[in-house]
Amino acid sequence: MQAAAPTDLVVRTCDAIDRLVSIDVPRRGVIDLLYRAAREEAGMPLSLRAAQVLQSGLAGGGIAAIATGWLDRPHVSLNVAETDGPPGAAALARALHVAFGAIPFLFVEQQILEATKAVVHAAGLRCVEPEETLAAKGGSGALHAAAVIALPSDRAQAEAMAADFLVRFDIRAFVAVEKGGENRCGRIRTSRGADTTAALAKADALREACQAKGIPTVGIGDGGNEIGMGRIRDLVADRLRNALGPDGTSDDGVMPHGKTDALIAATVSNWGAYGLSAALAVMLRNPDILHTVEMEEAILRASAAAGFIDGVTGYVGPSADGLPLPVHLSIVRLLRSFVGEEVNTVAWKKYPG
């Protein structure tokens, strides 16, 4: 299905969405660099580009593969993961289901399988077995289903699983939300430059398998080391800390090697996913695609209840990247103004002033 060219209003609104989700609220000092490079590379709002890429794959429905999860205290326990990623993935899962009737399959580390299900449930989708999701489409009682699946941290096993899933299921899009990406040497690094390859699910194996079949891919990140950032590696590697490895090249630095079809660079990866949901809502003129402020609170509280930690503070709580709950609720509140909630754009258009 050929998508219609976006109107000026859609482009303007998506630019505004981009600007909101790329404000460096936590003073991390990297998003300006990443966003500007990505915006220049894309030549259009990042949220719109990603929305178009997903529409190209999912317009007729099908399965959306969403990889997320970051085990970020591996020196303590592989069971500890952060709140940035799963909430965004869950909100986006819901958005893709509402927008296209897609069935979301979330791929995470085995250790956070149950925790992620709790977050997806807070977003309104019922997690069932992958095969069972297919039955949810028909039948007499409505069920908005999703599946959460353990993706191996072993590269070969991940490749085998990806190949198997692509044969068994009608996967039509791939999105990574705050998911460590492999550099040219095959290593995944934290933004501090530490090697964290062993702990993480090998989502790049799934990305590669999807791309080999021509399935569109999107990456969402906030630090430069996530899947998706490969699109701007050559543009920023000389300016992003830890982007260059010991040999002075980016081969073994923090930035991934592989390229997705679209990249969203945002202040907090969750916000990138929310911005993408908002862009889909604007593009398809359906406000329901973007989750509500109430859902956002439910999602973040479910994350905390499931044991996810704020990766910055190290506390379990309804916060992400050091920013407390009200900030995330405000972001969703402001994004909802772009889909017509609490804003009277019509009055502005006819304002005699």
Place this chain on the structure above:
Amino acid sequence: MSHSAQDIAERIDQLLSIDFPDREVIDIAYPAFRKHYGAPLSYLAAKALAGVKRGQIVFIATGFVNRPRVDTIIAESDGPVGAAVLARAVHLGLGAVPVILIEEQIIPAMARILHACGLRVLELERAKRCADPSITQDGVAILASPTDWEEAEKQAIRLLQTEDVGAFIAIEKGAANPAGEVLFSRGRKCTPTVGKIDPFVKLCRDKGIPTIGIGDGGNEMGMGNAGGILRSLMKYGDPQYNGGIVPAQETDYVVPVTVSNWGGYGIAAALAALLDRPDLIHDEATERRMLLAASLEGLIDGVTGTTLPTSDGLGEGVHVAIVTMLRAIIGVGVPRTDWPGSAPAG
């Protein structure tokens, strides 16, 4: 410290210039002025205010009578709320004496909003006493702003002779175009109903008193800056519309924003960053209280014409969210983190 305040102000500007209502003005006005001044605009305004000394007066002009064809008692909630936030910030942060200039019929509404913001409205001489740090009282004065040009000029001359003035701020205040007419943002005349502050701004500039304009439509004091650059950039800047909406009189600094109230919040937030005084930005509860006070006093949403606690077509939740974001941007409730991965210095 000041470099980091400038950094923070960059984020303040980014937030406050997002075109939530799709009005298609701010994406023209902000880049034009930003390019001209070369630094975050909320930062430049805050820096000018930071030079105000304890006990000096900061005039804050606001008020827009915007349904004159119905009744000149009708004025909008955009402007007075931001003015109250600025009054609070200059009083608490600088020990200045805030004095609001507003059309006479809007004084009761303005007073109620100031009270909701925590400042007691007092006679000017009594408000001055509140600058004494040994006195535990937050005070503010309100003066009627004459709509008659001559009277307005006389008032300005008199106040500048008798008072020690530290700064002059205009927020959402109509100002005269080169033809001497004050216009609404889409070119209709509203000259007779507007309190005239143009002579006051000119006299302040003559005396070297810093002047700041805050606007969102192109027709407000401050939007004529940079040699009237908006005249050729904005549709209604064209002289064919009753001489064009862009004012003739310039101010030293301008803060163009999506909603003028937000410009007041943004300057207060930038001042909070500059002085390392997070308390200078109001909180969410105060925001709700002020919007409610405006509503109860009959101020309208200038876009929709309702007296509900909205402003410029945006709901209460949006304004409260803006306050939450500003507070987070200046670091309230956000742990200072040694983030890795930032771009190397220089």
